[in-house]
Amino acid sequence: MSAPDFDRALVMPTFLAETDEGLHAMEESLVRLESAPADDETLNVIFRAVHTLKGNAAALGLAAPADFSHGLEDLLDRLRGGVLTATPDLISLLLECVDTLRVMVPESVAGRDTLRAANHKLLARLSASAEGQALGLRSEPAAAAEALGTVAARTLRVDVSKLDRMLNLSGEISIARGRLSALIETRKASPAREAALDALRELNELFVDLQQEITGIRMVPVGPTFRPFLRTVRDAAAVYAKQARLVLEGEEVEVDTSVIELIRDPLTHLIRNALDHGIEPPETRRALGKPALGHITLRARHDAGRIVIQLSDDGAGLNRERIVARARTLGWISDAARMSDADVYRLVFEPGFTTADAVTALSGRGIGMDVVRRNVEALRGTVDVESRAGVGATVTIRLPLTLAIIRGFLVGVADETFVIPLDTVSECIDHGPGDDARDEHSGIVQLRGEAVPFLRLRRAFELGGRPAGGRESIVVLRHGERRAGLAVDSLLGECEAVIKPLGALLTNLPGISSATILASGRVALILEPAVLLESAEARARAGVERVRGTS
Amino acid sequence: MSKSALYLIVRVEEQHIGLPVANVREIFEPLVTTRVPGAPPAFRGVVNLRGSVVPVLDLGAVLGLRQTPIAAARCVVLLEIVVDGERTSVGLACDAIDEVAVLSAEEGSAPSFGTRVPPQQLFGLAHSRGAHVLLLDVEQALANVGMRAASRVAAAIRSAERSAELD
Numbered sequence: 067m068s069a070p071d072f073d074r075a076l077v078m079p080t081f082l083a084e085t086d087e088g089l090h091a092m093e094e095s096l097v098r099l100e101s102a103p104a105d106d107e108t109l110n111v112i113f114r115a116v117h118t119l120k121g122n123a124a125a126l127g128l129a130a131p132a133d134f135s136h137g138l139e140d141l142l143d144r145l146r147g148g149v150l151t152a153t154p155d156l157i158s159l160l161l162e163c164v165d166t167l168r169v170m171v172p173e174s175v176a177g178r179d180t181l182r183a184a185n186h187k188l189l190a191r192l193s194a195s196a197e198g199q200a201l202g203l204r205s206e207p208a209a210a211a212e213a214l215g216t217v218a219a220r221t222l223r224v225d226v227s228k229l230d231r232m233l234n235l236s237g238e239i240s241i242a243r244g245r246l247s248a249l250i251e252t253r254k255a256s257p258a259r260e261a262a263l264d265a266l267r268e269l270n271e272l273f274v275d276l277q278q279e280i281t282g283i284r285m286v287p288v289g290p291t292f293r294p295f296l297r298t299v300r301d302a303a304a305v306y307a308k309q310a311r312l313v314l315e316g317e318e319v320e321v322d323t324s325v326i327e328l329i330r331d332p333l334t335h336l337i338r339n340a341l342d343h344g345i346e347p348p349e350t351r352r353a354l355g356k357p358a359l360g361h362i363t364l365r366a367r368h369d370a371g372r373i374v375i376q377l378s379d380d381g382a383g384l385n386r387e388r389i390v391a392r393a394r395t396l397g398w399i400s401d402a403a404r405m406s407d408a409d410v411y412r413l414v415f416e417p418g419f420t421t422a423d424a425v426t427a428l429s430g431r432g433i434g435m436d437v438v439r440r441n442v443e444a445l446r447g448t449v450d451v452e453s454r455a456g457v458g459a460t461v462t463i464r465l466p467l468t469l470a471i472i473r474g475f476l477v478g479v480a481d482e483t484f485v486i487p488l489d490t491v492s493e494c495i496d497h498g499p500g501d502d503a504r505d506e507h508s509g510i511v512q513l514r515g516e517a518v519p520f521l522r523l524r525r526a527f528e529l530g531g532r533p534a535g536g537r538e539s540i541v542v543l544r545h546g547e548r549r550a551g552l553a554v555d556s557l558l559g560e561c562e563a564v565i566k567p568l569g570a571l572l573t574n575l576p577g578i579s580s581a582t583i584l585a586s587g588r589v590a591l592i593l594e595p596a597v598l599l600e601s602a603e604a605r606a607r608a609g610v611e612r613v614r615g616t617s
Numbered sequence: 618m619s620k621s622a623l624y625l626i627v628r629v630e631e632q633h634i635g636l637p638v639a640n641v642r643e644i645f646e647p648l649v650t651t652r653v654p655g656a657p658p659a660f661r662g663v664v665n666l667r668g669s670v671v672p673v674l675d676l677g678a679v680l681g682l683r684q685t686p687i688a689a690a691r692c693v694v695l696l697e698i699v700v701d702g703e704r705t706s707v708g709l710a711c712d713a714i715d716e717v718a719v720l721s722a723e724e725g726s727a728p729s730f731g732t733r734v735p736p737q738q739l740f741g742l743a744h745s746r747g748a749h750v751l752l753l754d755v756e757q758a759l760a761n762v763g764m765r766a767a768s769r770v771a772a773a774i775r776s777a778e779r780s781a782e783l784d
Contacts, residue, residue, distance in 0.1 A: 238668055482652060527654030566670040568653075568663065570700040571707055571759065575655050581663060581670040589651040589663045589670050 074126060078175050081122055085171050088115040093164050096157050097296040101311065103152040112160075113142050119167070128174045130181050131167060137189040138163050141196040156195060158304075161297070163188065226323055229284050236277050237471060237564030243273060244585025281468060284324070288366045288375075289317030291326050295337055299362060302341045309348045309358050310341055310379075315365035321373045322468040328445055329375065329465065332438040336377050336461055337362065339435070344381030344459055354456065356380065372447075372489060373467055378460040384453040386410050392419065408547075411451045415439040446472075446487070446579060448596065472565060474582070474592065476558035477541060480529035485563050485582055485592045486552070490543045494557055497538045508602055511540055511551060518542060520551030521602040526577070543595045550599045563592060576601060621721040624743075626750055627694060627711040630682040632733060634711075635720055635743065635752040642695045642706065644714060647673075658684075659762050661710055664693075671695065673708035679762055680734045680753075698756045707759060718745050722752045734758075 092115040095108045102108060120135035138160075144150045166188055173179075181189075247266055253259045292314050299312035345351075345360035352358050363378045390402040393413050402410065413419060417436040442449045447465035466472060466489075474485035497511060507525045510517050520540050524531070533555040540551040563582035566589075568575070577598040578591050624635030650662035650673060659678035663670050673693055677683040690710030697706055722741025732739065734751050738758040743750045 241668075529652070529654065568670060569672055569707070570703040570705040571672050571674075571762070572653065572656060572660075572663075575653065578653070578655065581651075583665050583668065583670070587665055588649055589665050591651065591653065591663075 077126065081126060082172060082175060084122065085119055085167075088119055089164050089168055091115050093161065093297055094293050096160050096164070097300055099152045100154060100157050100300075106146075109142070109146050109152075113139070113146055116142060119171075123171070123174075128171075128179055130174045130179050130185070131171050133181060134163075134167065134170060134185060134189065137192050141192050144196050150196070159188075159191060159195060161300075163192070224283075226284075229280070229323075232280050233284070233471070234564070236273075236280050239273065240277070240562060240564065241583050241585060241587075243269065245587065248585055281322075281471070284322050284468065285320040286323050286326060287318050287320050288326060288373075289314070291330055292317055292364055292366070295333065295364060298334060298337055299341060302338055303345075306342050306345075307347060308341055308345045308360060310345050310360040310362055312337070313361060313363045315363060316367050319366040319368060319373065321366075321465070325373070325445060325465055325468070328441065329463070332441045332463070333364070333375070333377070335434055335438055337364070340377060340379040340381065340459070344379040344383075346382050368467075369464075372464050375463045375465070376460055377463075378458060380458040383455045383457060383459050384411050384414070384451065386455070389413055407453070408450075411453055414451070415449065446594075472563050472592070474561045474563040475541065476561050476584075476590070477523075477539075477552075477554040478556040478558055479523045479527070479554050480531050482529065483558065483584060483588070483590045484523070484554075485561065485590050486541055486543070486595060487592070488560060490595050492542045492544050492549060495540050495542060495551075497540045497553065498536075507605070509553070513542065513549075516549070518549050518551050519602075520553050521598060522553040523598075524553070524555070526598060526602070543599070545596065545599045550602075552593075552595065552598065563590075565592065621719050623717060624720045624750070624752060625694065625717050626715040626745060627676070627692075627709075628713040628715060629677040629680070629711050632680075632682060633715065633745070633748050633750040634676065634680070634734075635718075635750045636694060636696065636709070636755060637740075637753075638717060640696045640698055640755050642697050645693050645695060645708075647690055647693055647710065657762055661690075664708065666695070666706075666708075669706070671706050671708050673710055674759070674762065676709040676711050679709070679758060680738070682733055696755055698759055700756070700760065709755075716745075720745060720750060720752060 092112050095111045095115075099105065099108050099112070116135050116138050120132055120139060123129075123132040123135060141150070141160075145152060145156075150156065166185060170185065243266075250259060250262045250266060253262075296312050296314070299310055303310045340362050341360075345362070346354070346356075348358035351360065361380050363376070365376050365378075367374050386407060389410050390399070390405075393399045393410075394402070396418065398413065398416070399405065414435045415438070417440075419436060439449050442463055442465065445465050447463055449464075450462045451459060452462070453459040472485075473488040475488050475491050477484050477486060495511065495513060506522065508519060508521045510519055512518075518540075522538075523529075524533070538553045538555060539557050540553050541557070542549055542551045561582075561584075566581045566583065568578075568581055577594050579594040580592045581589050582592055584590050623638035625638055625641050627634050627636060645666065648664040648666065650664050652662045653660055653672070656662075656672075659674050661673045661675050663672050665671075675683075675690065691712060692714050693708040693710050694714070695706060695708050697704060699705070720743035722739075722743055732742070732751060734753070738754055740752040740754050743752055
């Protein structure tokens, strides 16, 4: 092949990027093909990717990838013609080819443009498969694959940090707007004031539109993040000698780009765990009357302003006895008989549950689960696990849709203002001057026949003083399956809080996640109600006597 | 060998303290402060400095010169420091600001005792206009007041991370 007469150096980066995209598309489609072996569109995607690669490589004078793709194309042609069937073995072989090309193309661009012995061996296996496989019966056509994007949209790649900056600026504008509005409203009634208020209203509408646009740009579907997990499951299943398939649901659900970036690692971890310790070996599954092929489902959906990501498997479930035994060894619990399953399962997320010992003793579900929880909580999310012995386990992660702004509920305590994330608030009730002691750390309030425990924020935060007139309000929060409240002096309404970090010196503040700036210019702290309520529970468990002794 | 550097000399409880100018970003008057429940006592709270939330510490309390932050500090020095590899801003409330001077902490000049500030938080001792100036190693001094140092949770997380890495 003669060297082409254009400047290769200029074309190579584009070629490499395009090849990378093509190989990704091919990989995804191959895994998809496994569950829908006769889907023509999926086959076409694979065929096109290889064909394009072959053509490009030949045009650039890269002999090795061109030859290799040629061999690959032969086999794909037979697959497309219905002569061959996409068996799992064949798909493994094709995935191996993808991996080979990933290494071969950059090498060949770098100047090492010859086929290695291993490559020849793989080509030989390809042609043996192309010739040798008996004519397989094509299975029924699967449901039509989703139409792949055919219309080229006008798009632009933008650095996420620029979007971050835009979002921050819009937050600053929101604060300044609040100040302006407060200034105008305190003026005496006059035509000028009315005109200013009119202009402000118009500004508000435009601003809300702008903010929605900015938040919207940052929203991306979870699909592209989820799809590589298909391969993760396939490869990991082989390593653990299990049979499993990953099913994706809700790929179109959108979430802020920064959230999805940060959730990828925890998900990888959970998926490996599900395969390693959830899904049983095929022979065990058969003996249990389950299909040998295990199913792992990764689904996303929106729920009450949050994104819910669920990973379910139909494996063995968590082993309560082993978890209890481990926790007892660690000295965390003495009597587990009274603990609910949910409380027991929650233990696997505790830091320190992870030890080399736990890996074997605990069907290993403890490996790095605390790290998963910490990552999720760092995103202001929650993680829960449900399990039924022999039926499977489900890990549910709930995350905010965006990390930069939250809908908050403002409350006043002493001379401070705090922000409670609105998505945790269930309702607010008035708690007039009653006969209970206002200095107590916590109490109980009756709500439609339900006894709801509440924590008095003034006492919990040691802010001193007493509420004016002895009147309090209780913000009722969803706390896991139950409800619990925070007693505050006053309710100050909803707000859009732009989240400001507290900095490296103030990390790990109990019950406080971050801060925001109010319209007045003052800083208000954003509460982490779950932590506050858990600490109240821990305090109750520890017993009043001990608390008095230590506080 | 002596190292000369620019220091901002501030006063707290009649003690002259030299803050490395390399860390100093600006000086501002005390702003409306929001208390931070659960923070160590040296924290006066957080303030809004042109849109950023900045923690403000009482320098006297940080150095153990007084038990509780005094209500009315006269000025706050904004420093930029690195805590656990993370660059962060912190305000130090002081009683007064004297001047900026080139001072040198001579090797071995830090007395092993006798100063009102623990010697490990000092670069050394210098003299300026007839007074002792304690040259403060701000990162060292502030490393011990942050929540990270105080938090057992953080220690647990770090150990979990280590064991996760070993996995």
